[in-house]
Amino acid sequence: MKEEIVDFLLNKKMHITTVESCTGGMLASEIVSVPGASEVFNEGYVTYSAEAKERIVGVSHETIEKYNVVSENVAAEMAKGGAKISGADIAVSITGLAGPSGGTEYIPVGTVCIGIYFDGNIYTERYIFGGYREKIRRSAVEKAFLMLKNILGI
Template sequence: MNDAALTAFARELMTALESRRLVLATAESCTGGWVAKTITDLPGSSRVFDRGFVTYSNQAKQEMLGVRRETLERFGAVSEQTVAEMAKGAVLRSGSDAAVSVSGIAGPSGGTQEKPVGTVWFGWRCQGNAWTRRYCFSGDRDAVRRQAVATALQGLISILESGAP
């Protein structure tokens, strides 16, 4: 996944958001703001992008997005429950119409048998509806993160166009 492909996805998303008069927020962990950067690299992105939360630590997820400590302790940062709360928190704390959240294990270490390196959870919210998905990407840290950025953007495009990621 190269930069040109990510830019193309961001441009397509920007068009879809703009045509629906929707505003987006992001909540990112393993991608470290890369989704937000990809969108805001485009001229005119201020019409559809409100803010990005980079919540790498569990404490940041709690303080900035309202993720419950109990959720993190019981399920971990890389979980369906956590990304659902991250996306919900991004919408609630920004007033945006839509949000995407990303939390994963980009590697090269940190994986377990249950959650191997490359495991990434995504949460999406749009106008009151919510979705979560788990993906397992391959490659080095950069490849995992690039695939995660692409999936976050493509998921939003799909939700806007067909109602599901």
């Protein structure tokens, strides 16, 4: 799947960036594992804390306070900010709660929000994945690739 995405981007001469929280750079790592990725991927950002999301990619403090750091609203601002600061055509953001602790009734462990900025539009989805921490993180990366494939029409 990641190979198809990199090939698509190579053919279209497009660039992609990532803005990750709970996945800690896993998405970027998967992209750069594909030969030729250096032609489509210049940089990625790990914004693990709320403060980093605000400082690095410009997520508003008000959005975090109103919706929570694990929200589609924050994922949207992460993606938009990543595209803006990197100049990439596409930005994929992931924010979530991989656990094993910290969950609430409204945001249980396994909640992940993914944002994709493409062609001036922002797409977001909220998922709840089961399993242990590493499984949740891997599931988030897989789902981000699936979302991206669908949005790009691959």
